[in-house]
Amino acid sequence: MKTHIIPAIRLTLVLLVILSVIYPLVVAGVGRLAPGGGKGETVTVNGKVVGYTLVGQKFTEDRYFNSRPSAVEYNAAGSAGSNKGPSNPDYLKTVQVRIDTFLVHNPGIRKEDIPTELVTASGSGLDPDLSPVAAKIQVARIAKTRGISADRLTKLVDAQTTGPLIGLLGPSTVNVLKLNVALDALK
Incomplete structure (x- = not known):
């Protein structure tokens, strides 16, 4: 039983870090490269959005x-x-x-x-x-x-x-x- 639980907990922790921290940071970083810096592309007329x-x-x-x-x-x-x-x-x-x-x-x-x-x-x-x-x-x-x-x-x-x-x-x-x-x- 110990041989299955320890690897499962390790895998859970690794995936938690990857999917909760690393992946969102990568997606946010890629979003910063998009038009509008990831906040959407606005249309401005006379300085007003x-x-x-x-x-x-x-x-x-x-x-x-x-x-x-x-x-x-x-x-x-x-x-x-x-x-x-x-x-x-x-x-x-x-x-x-x-x-x-x-x-x-x-x-x-x-x-x-x-x-x-x-x-x-x-x-x-x-x-x-x-x-x-x-x-x-x-x-x-x-x-x-x-x-x-x-x-x-x-x-x-x-x-x-x-x-x-x-x-x-x-x-x-x-x-x-x-x-x-x-x-x-x-x-």
Whole structure:
């Protein structure tokens, strides 16, 4: 029995030190090398922090590109999806309300042309990005509201589009916060 307990206690102590001390320090050290020093990358306008690039923000005014809906009202402390399946009547009702609202604010767009991400929340409820298609479908509304040409807004979306990681991994995305900050900076 002693031959099994002593090695088990030693292994437990070694793993306790590795997993409770060394590993967290290594992860924190690597985090310091990331943009924002591990505290998240902020977006600053006129010396004031207006948001974080990795957390979705709520933009609902017609003069801005709308964000992806959030199941947690953009509360980063409560990151979660709705946990409702695609056949849940409450979920379907919520999505239909989002579709109807989008169509009211974007006349001329057909229901079947609305990208899914504009009417459904992401798994975290905090997705900060849209696809270029979801951003561009909003261009006509913003052009009309702001009096800016649709071509200029489309070029702005293209300039704010980030391609896949190393050209292969993941889709092209547009960070909504950065896009709206760039939109406000247009003269």
